[in-house]
Amino acid sequence: MAYKVEGITKYYGNLKVLDNISIDFESNKTTCILGPSGCGKTTLLNIIAGIIPMDSGQIIGFKDERISYVFQEDRLIKWKNVKENLEFVLRGNMDRKQMENIIDKYLKLVNLEEYKYYYPKKLSGGMRQKVSILRAFAYPSNVLIMDEPFKSLDIKSKSVVMQFFKQLRDIENKTCILVTHDIEEALELGDKIVMLTQKPTKVKKVVNKNIKDARKLIESYFDIMPLK
């Protein structure tokens, strides 16, 4: 399946936010979208997900797909425990027995079995975000959209949760789109890094992580145009 956006332009009133954005998202790889604050990263994700309309352009491949989401805040359901939060996204896609099996399989996979009956308020911020990521992987989707999922975590739990994400990504095939304004995060997690300009936002450059000097290239660009 090819996933693409082509020539996306978006205005809010007179404010031109996205200006002719085209991106290819490689299947089963992670594309990081790296851009300065307020350049329209969340807007672009919302357009891809069909949540908000665009003024012109095309979305290819995403339309009939199931999509999982992870946001900056965990968005777990407070009155449901870990198991019930996972059940919530699986219900309707399989019978009860299958659901039980899948939940146990995932919790075991990531060593979270002992937290199965914990409610979100009993979990640390990092742990809650792990459950959100686990829930996104457990949901039978092909595409995973993440909007700054590590932003509100302290440095230590950030690195733990990033490794957790990588562990799941290596096991489950999903096409991941990760929005961030953190260069380290993009280099650590992205197979491809798409750099955006300030508004009206265009694609400045697409960098494949494996090329020599990927870091230098990205850093030199954002030296001229700071991310925050």
Ligand SMILES: Nc1ncnc2c1ncn2[C@@H]1O[C@H](COP(=O)(O)OP(=O)(O)OP(=O)(O)O)[C@@H](O)[C@H]1O
């Ligand atoms: N519903 C809306 N109506 C009007 N303007 C909006 C709306 N949503 C976003 N904007 C504006 O569009 C621009 C892009 O916003 P968006 O949240 O998509 O950017 P972002 O890159 O995700 O920002 P951040 O890095 O701060 O999360 C901002 O200037 C914002 O104020």
